[in-house]
Amino acid sequence: MKIPQLPNREIHLDFHTNGDIPGIASEFNPEEFASVFKKAGVQGVCLFSRGHHGYCYYPTEVGTPHPNTQVEDLLGEQYRALQKVGIVPSVYTTICWDELAASNHPEWLCQRGDGRLMKMDSLSSEALGPFGAGWQFVCWNSPYRHYVLKQSLEVTRRHPDMDYLFLDILFNHEPCACSWCRKGMTEKGMNPESVEDRTRYSYESAREFMVFINEGMSQEFPEVPLFFNSRLRLTGCVEEGSRPEVPLMGVNILESLPSGPWGYDHFPLYGRYFNQFDHALLGHTGKFQKMWGDFGGLKNQAALDFEVIRMMSLGVAASIGDQLPPRGKLDSPTYELIGNTYNRVKEVEKWLVPSTAIDEVGILLSNRQKELSSVGTELDSETGAMKMLAQMQYQYAVLDAESDFSLYKVLILADGIIVDDALKSKLLVFSGNGGIIILSNESGLDEEGRWNLNELMPLNYMGQHPNKPYYVRPGNELKESLQDTDHVQYMGGSLVEAGRGVEVLASITPPYFNREWKHFCSHLQTPPQLPSENDAPELLQYGNTVYFASPLFECYQNFAPKSCRTMFSFILEKLMDTRLLKTNLPTTAETTVRKASTGETVLTMIHYIHQRRTNTIDIIEDEIPLYDIDVDLYHPETISVSDGETGESLDFIQDGKRVKLKVDRISGYRVLVFA
Ligand SMILES: [Zn+2]
Incomplete structure (x- = not known):
């Protein structure tokens, strides 16, 4: 055929x-x-x-x-x-x-x-x-x-x-x-x-x-x-x-x-x-x-x-x-x-x-049994990861355990990926070659619920944290990116103990008590206690492996707290030596970076905003232009940059391995061709 x-x-x-x-x-x-x-x-x-x-x-x-x-x-x-x-x-x-x-x-x-x-x-x-x-x-x-x-x-x-x-x-x-x-x-x-x-x-x-x-x-x-x-x-x-x-x-x-x-x-x-x-x-x-x-x-x-x-x-x-x-x-x-x-x-x-595709991050699909449907999505964790990456203009692919991991710098195991021995071997090879692995919540457990990645991060996994919601307090390094307060984590998360040498970048501040019939406080979650040195960790790093105790990605898909994306961004910035694209595009823009069949690198920047104007349908009506966009792309030895639609040449500066330019306007979309 x-x-x-x-x-x-x-x-x-x-x-x-x-x-x-x-x-x-x-x-x-x-x-x-x-x-x-x-x-x-x-x-x-x-x-x-x-x-x-x-x-x-x-x-x-x-x-x-x-x-x-x-x-x-x-x-x-x-x-x-x-x-x-x-x-x-x-x-x-x-x-x-x-x-x-x-x-x-x-x-x-x-x-x-x-x-x-x-x-x-x-x-x-x-x-x-x-x-x-x-x-x-x-x-x-x-x-x-x-x-x-x-x-x-x-x-x-x-x-x-x-x-x-x-x-x-x-x-x-x-x-x-x-x-x-x-x-x-x-x-x-x-x-x-x-x-x-x-x-x-x-x-x-x-x-x-x-x-x-x-x-x-x-x-x-x-x-x-x-x-x-x-x-x-x-x-x-x-x-x-x-x-x-x-x-x-x-x-x-x-x-x-x-x-x-x-x-x-x-x-x-x-x-x-x-x-x-x-x-x-x-x-x-x-x-x-x-x-x-x-x-x-x-x-x-x-x-x-x-x-x-x-x-x-x-x-x-x-x-x-x-x-x-x-x-x-x-x-x-x-x-x-x-x-x-x-x-x-x-x-x-x-x-x-x-x-x-030229992608830097791979999102692994959940391998827990769920309802299968070709319409709509129950892929909340994967969708949350996708949205955060898209809003930050990272280039990403969606993968399963059979995919070729070697094409990516970062793998995301969002919230609930079971790591059996076959997947574990692939992850060890990926990590051994310098790959960054980001896990959250129940990802990394085997089918019996035991932490199965001690080689990548020594961890004592103790089940779910007794408090839900709980609060996340940034450590000193993270405070430079995330406001110094207790950020609510609506979905709670796992209770773990960091093994030897594991760095704790954020901790869990518990509420005074869970909201129950016998005691509750105000309209929603109970406020946080005074933080203590004994608080369990939320965000852990060990070499190229990172673990979030909370279901960070599902939480973002459900509630979109910016604190989740800020922590995720902080980790990506910290661990990736370089990223493909840096821009000042707003979070409403979408980008892709690809290799054309003729060999050029092609950047597509798209800007349309869909809005929930009805009970069931998202509507796009207007093309809202963007002006003065900074483009900074990893692209060594650039010969030319041109507009894919008009063929017009654009001025650029080659700064080491990166090419930098300013784009005057995006009307709906703009395609740039880097030779
Ligand atoms: Zn039948």
Whole structure:
């Protein structure tokens, strides 16, 4: 299977159209269809062969055409019209959501553990009963899988030169307990009554399904890359995550619509994890105010600009989701909006996609078992670490235990990473080569809860501190960065004793007592006692290893106390001999540093501010310019610095191994190219 270089500016064109809607494609004109995309700077479009209502949009012998279509081969006409103007088509089909298959074959439906059939509201992800309006799930372990393969083969025979085949929705709302799955589990010696077994069977059988489709397709079409959607999972439990599934995909597509359930924290975490694989990466956002299916919902221009440059700044090609209205005519204002975004970004994309990350810090994903979901995030500690690093303009990647640690100067083991012997060996090698390891709270314990890193820091781990919250008092060295007071640590932390030679940089001041029914003080936490020499340590350093007793990263994600970030910053400054980028950018800016495919170093500075203006959606409306930005980048022997968008040369000073310059203005984003 080839691993293609995808077009940089794509559209993912949904067409989930109910059978009761009349006049399908009655306003479709192939030349006009293609020219709207062309004018908007679009290079590739993913077209639909079959949607979630189950209808096919081409002459089919295995499926069912939409009953009211006015154009027999809508897919073919769209496909050829795009090719005529040099736009690359790819093709969409669906797996678990097919309403037609669901109503014709109720025996194929997925079942919940409590016996109800599986049905879901797309936006809220709520489970629905028989009278709710939402998608039913058809089980990939039922004979339906043969229909998916047959239809995929049929449409690929019609368009064997497609860029990729997008197979959507390979997930269950909860692990399936239908008769097909119960039978499959029993044959494998698993217990269908056990939620753990159903969970394991769900991801194992999904992988078997991917292999089934791969094998069925590759006999005829070894060159057509396949993509299975809804498989994105970030977890340090490697076997349960996405890593084993990457080889089953021909491309990797990161669906992440910030105004849908994904939010603005989702994309950077996932983008920075999937960057470590060789696959071509494509990111999905949407033109919608909310998410897929939001007819008449138009995103603000600044938000779309931000979402697209943010993808490209991580080396990820961009795809914007739209839904074709039933009559088949594209919505003009939608493509004015998209055209504004794509026609600006095409001036800078050559520096960014493809490109290679230059990162200095690695965030290790938690390997404690938790609910797996591709939408939203329960990765609070990782997200807290990501936010602090992004706000301080450090360059970081998201890793699991299988990642190559040698690419980074610092590893963050945030709050709860279990260190088994395999991970311990990797950490000892990393540390032995001068790597900095920062752990917090329960990170560093083995599966039995014993401190497993005495070689890196001698420590007596005694469980959780009896007081929660508690206070953190800086030691003399830290006082220069952090105000000399008792800073509340809302989530408490661990109780440890420093071993020989371990330096204590901050201590825990306990409150007079915990807040309980028998005694409490004021509205919130009890105030701190007088500090004493016997107070337990909060922040410890031993050579290149640092340990925070508190769950510093989760606390930052929950409450964002600046004291957490100040302590983290203090440690990074203290231990790192150099950092890649120093600037006076505000914490609202985002930066990436990457190596272009042509060898230059590329700095992208982005500034848009999202604001919670509704109960559920973060909104970006304005492009707020920044002026007089100091850039100080580690870049020995600089020949030139230029603006990636205009090509204009910029004055700079080479100061040892660093290049320094002042940037007059950032309007939304600015890309600098260092040769
Ligand atoms: Zn099932």
